[in-house]
Amino acid sequence: MIQPVSTRRRGITRRVALCLTVLNEAASIGELLTSLAAQTRPPDEIVVTDGGSDDGTFDILDHWRAGGHPLTVLRQPGANISAGRNAAIRASTAPIVAVTDAGVRLDPDWLEQLVAPFDDADPPDVSAGFFAADSRSAFELALGATTLPHATDIRPDRFLPSSRSVAFTRDAWARVGGYPEWLDYCEDLVFDLALREHGFRTAWAPDAVVRFRPRPTPRAFYVQYYRYARGDGKADLWRTRHAIRYATYLGAPLMLALARRRSWLLAPLMVAGIGYVRRPYARMRPALAALSPRERTAAMAWVPAIRVIGDVAKMVGYPVGVMWRRRHGAARRIVARDA
Numbered sequence: 293m294i295q296p297v298s299t300r301r302r303g304i305t306r307r308v309a310l311c312l313t314v315l316n317e318a319a320s321i322g323e324l325l326t327s328l329a330a331q332t333r334p335p336d337e338i339v340v341t342d343g344g345s346d347d348g349t350f351d352i353l354d355h356w357r358a359g360g361h362p363l364t365v366l367r368q369p370g371a372n373i374s375a376g377r378n379a380a381i382r383a384s385t386a387p388i389v390a391v392t393d394a395g396v397r398l399d400p401d402w403l404e405q406l407v408a409p410f411d412d413a414d415p416p417d418v419s420a421g422f423f424a425a426d427s428r429s430a431f432e433l434a435l436g437a438t439t440l441p442h443a444t445d446i447r448p449d450r451f452l453p454s455s456r457s458v459a460f461t462r463d464a465w466a467r468v469g470g471y472p473e474w475l476d477y478c479e480d481l482v483f484d485l486a487l488r489e490h491g492f493r494t495a496w497a498p499d500a501v502v503r504f505r506p507r508p509t510p511r512a513f514y515v516q517y518y519r520y521a522r523g524d525g526k527a528d529l530w531r532t533r534h535a536i537r538y539a540t541y542l543g544a545p546l547m548l549a550l551a552r553r554r555s556w557l558l559a560p561l562m563v564a565g566i567g568y569v570r571r572p573y574a575r576m577r578p579a580l581a582a583l584s585p586r587e588r589t590a591a592m593a594w595v596p597a598i599r600v601i602g603d604v605a606k607m608v609g610y611p612v613g614v615m616w617r618r619r620h621g622a623a624r625r626i627v628a629r630d631a
Contacts, residue, residue: 308407308459309384310335310392313376315343317394318352320505325356327397333404337362339384341376344369374471374479377455381465390459396504397426406459406500417464417492421457421500422446427579428505430587434594435506435513437576439602445571448496452488455480457502464492478523510601517605524606525613534610537603569595 310328314321328338342350342365350365357363366379381389388410390403399405406421422443425436455471458480468486471479487494507513524530547560572595580588 306388306407306410307336307386308333308388308390308403309337309339309381309386310390310403311339311377311380311384312392312394313341313343313371313373313380314345314349314353314394315376316345316347316349318345318347318349320395321349321352323397324392324394325352327400327402329361330400331398331403332401333407335362335390335403336386337364337384339364339366339380341366341368341371341380343371343373343376372473372476372479374473374475378470378473381462381470387462388459389462389465391455392502393456393504396423396456396502399501399503402457402500402502405497406457409495409497410459410461416495417461418453418487418494419459419497419500420448420451420453420494421459421502422498423454423456423502423504426503426505429508430583430590431510431594432506432508433576433579433583434572434591435598437579438572438595438598439506440575442575443498446496446498451494451496452481452484453494455483456504457500460487460492464490468492472527475523475527477519478527478529481529482527510597513598514601514605517602518609521606521609522613522616525610526616527613528617534606537607541603541607568599572599 317324328334338361340353340363342353344367350367353363353365357365364383366383368376368379371379377391388407390406392398402421406419409416409419423440425432425440427433427436464487468483468490470483472482472486475482507516521534524534573592576591576595580591583591
């Protein structure tokens with residue numbers, strides 16, 4: 293059961309390690325490090341695994357370490373995200389582990405809010421933070437509104453935290469075997485499901501916010517969602533959701549064809565179409581006022597296109613992952629598929 297977390301500031305007495313993995317993040321790592329240095333509750337140790345960067349990322353991290361920050365940098369060329377995270381966690385010593393990703397900007401009180409539940413009289417095993425889009429164009433605004441929830445959308449008892457913003461005890465991480473190194477995408481969802489399956493308790497910390505930039509182009513977004521869906525297929529996740537998507541895209545043309553003869557079918561189709569885009573438009577509404585008329589028009593026009601691009605990417609990627617699972621005989625320990 294997920295417990296609500298008070299937003300008041302607390303002094304966290306238990307040691308905390310911040311662990312993450314990076315690969316060719318020279319363009320964005322500076323923003324992360326700057327926001328990390330500004331934390332109201334700094335981590336006691338920081339361990340970063342570099343998966344083989346060749347763009348100067350390692351040098352930036354090493355320079356930051358030389359400035360007196362409690363940073364350890366591991367070099368593991370070829371390590372995927374799971375292997376990099378596990379290596380960083382193994383190299384740390386603190387009993388509480390916080391995890392984030394490269395390419396994000398941390399709110400100043402992110403770590404303070406994230407680890408506050410562990411100071412409670414009956415502390416949880418996991419603290420689920422939140423994430424928000426740091427959009428810099430009309431397309432990115434539409435993408436963030438379409439693909440990311442607001443905190444008010446979250447049902448805490450069903451929320452599976454992103455590893456952009458999560459903390460857990462070292463014992464919980466060890467008992468589920470760490471992040472699944474056989475999986476290249478959706479690894480944090482499988483890790484979350486393993487924690488849930490083992491009965492570990494999670495606290496919901498909505499004020500522990502990281503901000504990240506959505507993919508800047510439709511192509512980059514397509515590749516991202518293709519990989520996510522391929523990971524779903526590899527991990528045998530969300531069978532029902534994917535089946536519904538295929539059925540919808542197969543059924544919609546048939547409904548349109550029938551509507552030519554039975555015009556009353558247009559009404560449910562229109563209702564379905566409005567429902568398809570209603571929530572993204574509601575999420576982006578507060579930000580539209582700051583845009584020019586041209587940018588507002590572009591952002592609103594991108595929403596249905598983004599829906600279709602994402603769905604196509606998922607429908608292409610998912611069977612690729614399923615075929616991979618069948619070839620490799622990957623066995624998951626997770627029983628929940630559409631939790």
